[in-house]
Amino acid sequence: MSALFEVTNLKRSFGGLVVTNNVSLSMAPGDRVALIGPNGAGKTTFVNLVTGTLPPSSGEVRLGGETITRINAIGRVRRGLVRSFQVTRLFQDMTPAEHVGLAVLQRDGRAGRLFGNFLSMPDVMAEVSGLLEKLGLAELSHRKVSETAYGQQRLLEIALALALKPKVLLLDEPAAGVPQSDTGLIEQALDDLPKDLAVLMIEHDMDLVFRFAKRVIVLAGGSIIFDGLPADVTKDARVREAYLGSYANASHVA
Amino acid sequence: MTVAMNNETIINRPRSGALKWDLIGIIVIVVCAALGYVLFPDNLALLTRILAVALLVLSLDLVTGYCGVATLGHAALFGSGAYAAGILSAHFGINNPFLMTFGGIIAGAIAGLFCAVIMLRAHGLPQLVLSIALIYLFHEFANKASSWTGGSDGLAGIMPGPVFGLYEFDLFGHTAYFFGVALLLIVFVLLRILLRSPFGLLCRGIREDPLRIRAMGASPKTALVKMYVISGAVAGTGGALSAISTQVVALDALSFTQSAEALVMLVLGGTGSLFGAIAGTLIFMLFEDYVSAANPFHWLTMVGALLIAVVLFAPKGIYGTAVARFSRRGEGSQ
Numbered sequence: 001m002s003a004l005f006e007v008t009n010l011k012r013s014f015g016g017l018v019v020t021n022n023v024s025l026s027m028a029p030g031d032r033v034a035l036i037g038p039n040g041a042g043k044t045t046f047v048n049l050v051t052g053t054l055p056p057s058s059g060e061v062r063l064g065g066e067t068i069t070r071i072n073a074i075g076r077v078r079r080g081l082v083r084s085f086q087v088t089r090l091f092q093d094m095t096p097a098e099h100v101g102l103a104v105l106q107r108d109g110r111a112g113r114l115f116g117n118f119l120s121m122p123d124v125m126a127e128v129s130g131l132l133e134k135l136g137l138a139e140l141s142h143r144k145v146s147e148t149a150y151g152q153q154r155l156l157e158i159a160l161a162l163a164l165k166p167k168v169l170l171l172d173e174p175a176a177g178v179p180q181s182d183t184g185l186i187e188q189a190l191d192d193l194p195k196d197l198a199v200l201m202i203e204h205d206m207d208l209v210f211r212f213a214k215r216v217i218v219l220a221g222g223s224i225i226f227d228g229l230p231a232d233v234t235k236d237a238r239v240r241e242a243y244l245g246s247y248a249n250a251s252h253v254a
Numbered sequence: 255m256t257v258a259m260n261n262e263t264i265i266n267r268p269r270s271g272a273l274k275w276d277l278i279g280i281i282v283i284v285v286c287a288a289l290g291y292v293l294f295p296d297n298l299a300l301l302t303r304i305l306a307v308a309l310l311v312l313s314l315d316l317v318t319g320y321c322g323v324a325t326l327g328h329a330a331l332f333g334s335g336a337y338a339a340g341i342l343s344a345h346f347g348i349n350n351p352f353l354m355t356f357g358g359i360i361a362g363a364i365a366g367l368f369c370a371v372i373m374l375r376a377h378g379l380p381q382l383v384l385s386i387a388l389i390y391l392f393h394e395f396a397n398k399a400s401s402w403t404g405g406s407d408g409l410a411g412i413m414p415g416p417v418f419g420l421y422e423f424d425l426f427g428h429t430a431y432f433f434g435v436a437l438l439l440i441v442f443v444l445l446r447i448l449l450r451s452p453f454g455l456l457c458r459g460i461r462e463d464p465l466r467i468r469a470m471g472a473s474p475k476t477a478l479v480k481m482y483v484i485s486g487a488v489a490g491t492g493g494a495l496s497a498i499s500t501q502v503v504a505l506d507a508l509s510f511t512q513s514a515e516a517l518v519m520l521v522l523g524g525t526g527s528l529f530g531a532i533a534g535t536l537i538f539m540l541f542e543d544y545v546s547a548a549n550p551f552h553w554l555t556m557v558g559a560l561l562i563a564v565v566l567f568a569p570k571g572i573y574g575t576a577v578a579r580f581s582r583r584g585e586g587s588q
Binding site: 051073074077078082083085089090091092093094098101102103105106107110111112113114115116117118160164 | 272447448450451452453455456458459462463465466468469470471472473477480484
């Protein structure tokens with residue numbers, strides 16, 4: 001078992017309500033997996049269990065061979081399990097350069113330094129401008145986030161995650177709320193993610209799912225009902241049933 | 255229209271000039287200090303008291319303005335510094351003003367650590383209540399430990415020796431005043447360095463979204479405890495200055511009133527800015543002094559009216575609003 005990221009029989013119940021039921025999956029470096037499911041399928045709970053925001057009732061999460069089930073959210077990030085947020089959670093008063101700079105400093109264990117300015121640290125700035133350039137944000141490096149467009153904020157969200165050099169990246173609806181005109185930028189950014197990074201994307205937009213994912217997992221009623229190739233997902237009877245045949249229009253609904 | 259101008263004028267360049275602003279800040283403080291010395295030579299005691307309280311308000315700004323922790327018990331840190339400096343002199347005969355200040359810094363930092371460990375277990379309103387509980391406990395402790403603190407009579411017998419062995423703390427308060435100005439300048443420069451350091455950036459992030467900071471792998475709590483210790487050191491410096499310059503420490507130094515007033519001064523000047531903290535202290539204390547002399551019966555009413563006016567019409571504080579107004583005008587004229 002040399003899986004990079006492994007979830008085994010993960011279970012979580014609130015009182016008598018089982019929200020996540022014996023979910024197991026494993027991912028290898030370079031995987032591009034989409035996690036989909038109708039509303040209330042337990043996707044958010046699953047993300048919270050995996051990232052350590054919520055303790056599971058039972059089951060195990062392993063990263064790079066290490067069991068991280070009892071490690072808190074911060075420890076998991078430090079080990080390389082990084083998430084992005086569905087609704088952008090950025091520091092409105094700070095610039096993209098400051099966001100990425102802080103992430104780089106934090107990753108290197110330098111965020112506690114009481115002196116010096118990262119703007120004059122050549123190694124940090126090289127990485128910051130490299131990442132922002134890659135995501136097409138170089139022009140905005142030193143402008144406040146509150147002055148940038150939503151699509152750009154979503155890109156910054158991805159830059160921020162990448163600055164932490166993750167092994168496994170959980171993208172929570174990276175294109176949610178982005179105007180149609182800007183989705184191309186997000187798609188490009190997703191295509192350009194490091195090749196050895198394992199990516200699990202939670203997404204409603206089926207166009208994006210089919211474009212991005214090499215493997216699709218369908219969650220319904222807290223259980224995995226499908227785990228296979230994107231080409232097969234539309235043919236699966238249980239998936240059709242879960243979505244009541246409406247998923248073909250899901251992108252327009254969302 | 256101003257927004258459009260804004261987007262065009264801010265080009266792809268870091269907001270530089272930090273050093274320039276450091277220099278301007280230092281010059282402004284020195285000029286104000288010199289003006290105070292020339293204009294109010296008979297009132298140096300008040301000016302020195304303003305300097306000490308400014309250190310308390312700066313310290314409060316670190317946790318409240320920069321990290322978003324609201325507290326009504328911050329004088330606990332200030333008072334600890336004052337008592338430590340006073341006790342060193344009155345009970346141990348350590349009269350070197352630098353050693354006394356150092357004692358105040360250490361005591362303030364320890365008090366900061368203690369308060370942080372208790373307060374940071376809660377958030378929001380419960381946290382505010384904890385801060386009030388803490389200041390009452392500190393106050394009561396100082397009151398009961400009267401053999402050390404003098405209790406409600408105050409701690410007397412503080413006799414700071416001459417600075418560098420040359421400058422006696424004279425009756426007119428010249429030495430105390432210069433000592434205070436020097437302390438404020440040093441603290442100001444150190445805080446400017448601190449606030450643009452990686453740690454300062456981290457704290458700004460924590461104020462805006464602690465959950466985001468966690469998702470970046472940093473612990474907001476650890477950072478806040480650290481900031482509280484630093485804040486305690488700054489408040490302790492102010493406390494020590496107060497003890498050295500007045501040569502007494504009263505229970506007031508550790509009071510809820512002092513804590514609340516510090517918060518009022520900070521809001522008055524503008525949170526999240528060192529200049530705002532200093533300006534708020536200066537304006538509040540000068541106003542208080544002037545109005546209480548002019549009208550001893552209704553001065554509190556006027557202080558209240560000033561506060562209501564500022565909060566309603568200049569919600570960013572006097573300094574914060576002035577800066578916002580000034581920069582908007584600057585853009586419009588370009």
